[in-house]
Amino acid sequence: MNEAAPLPKGNMGEPVARIDARLKVTGDARYPADLPVRDVAHAVLVTSPIARGRLTQLHTEAARAVPGVLDIIAAGDVDGELERPQFGNSGSTSIAPLHDRRIWHDGQIVALVVAETFEAASEAAALVRADFQAEEPSSGFGSPGIEIIPAAGASPLYPENPEAGDFDAAWATAEISIDETYSTPTQHHNPMELFSTTASWFDGDVTVNESSQNVTGWKNTLARQLKVDPEHVRVVSPYVGGAFGSRGPMTPRTAIIAHAARRLGRPVRCVVTRKQAYTTQTYRAETRHHIRMGAMKDGRIVAFRHEGWELTSRPDNYVVGGTGTTARMYGYGAVETKVSLVKADRNTPSYMRSPPETPYVYALENAMDEMAVALAMDPVEFRRVNDTMTEPIEGKPFSSRSLMECYDQAAEAFGWNRRTRGIGSMRDGDWLVGMGCATAVYPTNVAPCTARVRLTADGRIRVQSGSHEIGTGIRTVAAQMAAERLGAPFWSVEVEMGDSSLPPAPVSGGSTSTASVCSAVMKACDAIRARLFHAAVTANDGPLSGLAPADLGIADGRIVAGARVEAVANAMERMGVGEIEEYAEFAPEGSSADAIANLYKGKLEMRMGEEGAKVKYAFGAEFVEVRIHRLTRETRVSRLVGAFAAGRIMNPRTARSQLMGGMIWGVGCALHEATEMDRHSARYVNTDLQDYLVPVNADIQDVKVILVEEKDTDVNPAGVKGLGELGNVGTPAAVASAVYHATGKRIRDLPIRIEDLL
Template sequence: MIQIGQAIPRTDGRLKVTGAATFSAEHPLPRMAHAVLLQSTIARGHIASIDTARAAAMPGVLAVMSHRNAPRLPREKPGGEEQKPPPPRLNLLQDDEVKYNGQPIAVVIADTLEQAQDAARAIKVRYAAQPARLDFKAAKLRKPKEQPDRPMQTSRGDVQAGLAQASQRIDALYTTPVENHNPMEPHATIASWEGDRLTLYDATQNISGVKKNSARALGIAPEKVRVVSPYVGGGFGCKGNMWSHVVLAAMAARMAGRPVKLVLERTQMFAPVGARPMTEQRFRVGANAQGRLLAVVHDTISHTATQDDFTEPCSSPTRILYASDSLQTTQQLATLDVGVPTYMRAPGEASGSFALECAIDEMAYALKMDPVALRLQNYAEQDPEKNIPFSAKQLRECYKVAAERFGWSRRTSAPRSMRAGRTLVGWGMATATYPANRMPAKAWASIAPDGTAQVRSGSHDIGTGTYTIMTQVAADALGLPLEKVRFELGDTAMPEAPVSGGSMTAASVGPAVHRACTAARDKLVALAVADQSSPLHGFNASEVEAAGGWLRLRANPERGEPMAAVIARNGGQAVSADGDAKPGEEKKQYSMHSFGAVFVEVHVDPDLGTVRVPRIAACYDVGTVLNAKTARSQFMGGIVWGLGMALMEKTEMDWRYGRAANANLADYHVPVNADVGEIDIVALPGNDTHFNELGARGIGEIGIVGVAAAVANAVYHATGKRVRDLPITLDKLV
């Protein structure tokens, strides 16, 4: 049976539910010490004095590391080559400067966690504070910063002429707040030195990146660093970069002469490890009476940090989704004295699609058109930015299937026209899209003498099901039963794989695994056809297939033998092969994206303004689905997060001091079971072989895209109030 596409239960599921899966903070090392971060309480200035004497003398304390005694990081690479400074987003106690509230300023190392926490409270810090730049409005007026690796401005056609010719125009401002990642597993690192070799057990989405960046920061050769991360308890982007605590743990372990564990507290997840930046997005849209978009202008300002830049690419979906005659996008950065923002599930697309899809909905009401019909009127048959075809696109079918399953045809168009008793009922929809990404990846496969197989790649399972889908890919390529294949990941000693972000793990690692397994299988077939004792001797390798752990003739399946028998007669050694896969010239020929359509029903209490979402229907075009069960989980997780983005999520910043006021899971609200109604999900059959040989695109992020807009559009339909400022809380509706 073909395993790809089957709803196979997670191969690591039992380990996780029984507690046997070892996460980063759970690796048992002898003589392990515990470290605690101390953070700044001002947003800008210098440390005038730091008194660590009492803390250092407390029971169990091994060391207190601050800028006064931290190891000086070398400025040269091994061999004398000039070394650039550590990445600027890192705060490694090399000076007394404070760049944001929550910056690490000291590390306490002790025998126990409680001793380290107690000592950290005993440290006395006095600051020489400077006026902090924490006003977003003022930051917008300063000269905007440009980030060279992001397009700051794109244009096609004449937008001013298009707006002038339009019979209907929309000019609206949409805003999204700072949002924080809250994975169940906080950031955690165990650092252990053996001589000049460093092992990091790190909660990361990018073991290879941590290996290279930690080596760079510490001034040692990358081959002397090993990073291990077999299980990750969620990341959502915040674990894609390497942050200060990783290197600080390594510095602390060297200072203590023992392995050191450093786990961030929940409140410490709200400053030094990134967040989704706030955005302000202005849309100007013009259309003719038939609904043809004549001009779209999308201007975005997002916040960044003094210490390092990050651009939230909100205009990405705007540039490719609709076939407008003219289009212009701009992006600017407003610099604040805060922690550096970072990637958060569907960076750019989640925030940008909220503004874009609400603006399209507003235009549909202005034209008195059905929102689906307006989108179909401006359907892009090819990429309107690059003028090349899409590698595959079934968005029309997504609209059709999702609308039918939702019952969209029963919708009455006027706001406040649908009710359930006293409750206002609203129906809204939006389009989802996310780019199909892949990067070079490597894998290794080995067929053992007993007919089992071991497959490895230095990838990650951040909860998405990588262990499971790679086992399926490997089993099909090897021709082995699923239970005979063991897939391993999460170690830089394995073949290198890219960051598990940008929805690219399945698309990058899957082809590499497929190639490694195919190469190992082909080696075994070559042994069989060359072996005079084999029933397959003398046949062409192309005439032989592998299935169920056997090698058989395609034309005569009864003629064959077990794989183990071939290996036993030929030295009894495992048959192994490497495989690698990387993108080629296809991105110059095709534009590669996934698509979807999301339909939402909301119920709004007319007196209290409370919003409930009893049901959602969504349909997606993502190429080949590698596992129906894990795919559904990914879509559902993204949709639920979209509900949180629409109705709940906001990091409440105290802008006087630049510190999050709700830095905990009691006050930072996310959806729970009671907030989630029925979710009907369909993934269309697809096989995007222009993209990769498996035809599979990543699906980790597209589920969140468009959901916030669909909810906002449904709220407008229910109430007649257009909320353009997320989240949509009851105070904005009463």
């Protein structure tokens, strides 16, 4: 019907419109801060203007005198009431802003002002004065006072540096070598919806309305902090106005607001300003890379070494750790990797869309492009030479790998053969034209998940799972899965998500949701089918009686075996039930026996793409055309083409949109996004959407997404590889490659700005 709804190819579902589309275009979709709460009081945060030191005194008299102020909560006021936050699992940081007076980073919460109105709370918050004993902060890379530690073992998520063979020996044999450094900046997610928490207590139970990618994890984390049983905590997040990792781990504010509501005996809402979100939420850590790559003249890579440095806070060892992926990308020969953490006076970073791949694959793919130039090879052909069906670290096969198919389809659609090789050889008037490409990759992770499905005799289906609609279309694809397995029309399915009182689902991160949720929904539906089929075949006089259940199918509300059919409603009548409900627990192959119990406790056991007998990755190829003005050197992306293979595509419409959005994220990453630091004070400077630039409509012109047919039965029962984080991985390096082609300038540090090209 239109470009937004591509016709399904093999192993793809229908491009149905989103199940919640109407709600979203009418304003009826309620995001957490939209949910009406009676008698709600408004809270505003007071934050620190210093990055390191100690809060010595808080002056709140003037603030308390503002009419309408109800409460001011400051350091010491939570003692005995709130447990300290913890880093890891569902918690973003161990920094406990109101438990102690130590200032760990710029913009740390020092007080909370609660008032009758938002206006009064804002006025009073501006009147709170704080005295600090300031110490000289370390802002990050290169600052005096930073601490550098090995990442391996510093976090349970990063036990060791992957390696294979003898790098030094192989490096010595290389005929052509690349030895370069790369860097990526601090970035903030900036979802459109502001961060907010609304907490209401009723009879010892607390309900928290907050956009979350992990309601079950938060429920448990919050219960621990509030010192109540998890059964008394409910986290509600019906719609999420963008997440990108920012709403994965719970930040300290959530428990503080819940505490404020308990203390006040009244619901409290806090909508955090965009500026304050830069320091009270998480961000993408700044990284540096040193890559050595050695190849033979025929293009075969024989040695690859990737060393990374990542910024984190003083108290928390957040590890990005992208060498796990870069070490497995190509058939390198010998591989050596190393990752170090650089600890500075900063808030704790966390996941942001393709957390490891965005920075690490950027460095790798830039080096690949440099090597192709050094070898005088076409960059696509260079990748073809080093393509492999066996990953080099443990020698395991890939469950499927359609990388070169992606390259070929994307190159064809892009018109790669029209590219002339010489630097600056393509021009359009005063604009230098450059073309480049790069590989996108993302591991296929999958996690334990539960779901409940109910089929009623009138043919309606309800799916419940505590996953999260963050814009991915998870409600839509879960409905499609249920409709398909139960032979019902899409419109007959309703889906409930975003509530910790539903059967638990994993964090909506790591591109796991479609695979995990659809596998659980499928399992519940199959249990319903089994009951229906059993009833149909064991009936004495039914049209399907005596058949084997395995011979039955279900379509259009009927149980079918060849020409013999029975309406589902008839079978249910025969069973004497008005509805069939099944609850299913899906645990990925290789999960521990406690995986589901742990999911309920908010402890996630994600099975990563590298685990198991085969390595499970999704791949893509991205091509970019840039235009750079010969005089003023601004870079504009005129065309983007990406081809991606991600196993079964549940819905080509939502898949295309997500990949397209990812590619555009990559444009932002390449050309615009960086959170700038005032080095002397270790404070962020450009903390709003005026100065932290993300692409606007006019930045984006021609974008083409190709969904490459791929079937992979090894990844999970649904056959789905995640793609939410695949699209943005390749773009930055492809842009850098195109910029080089246009100008001859190799920009190794993101973002690529005018000043780099003058």
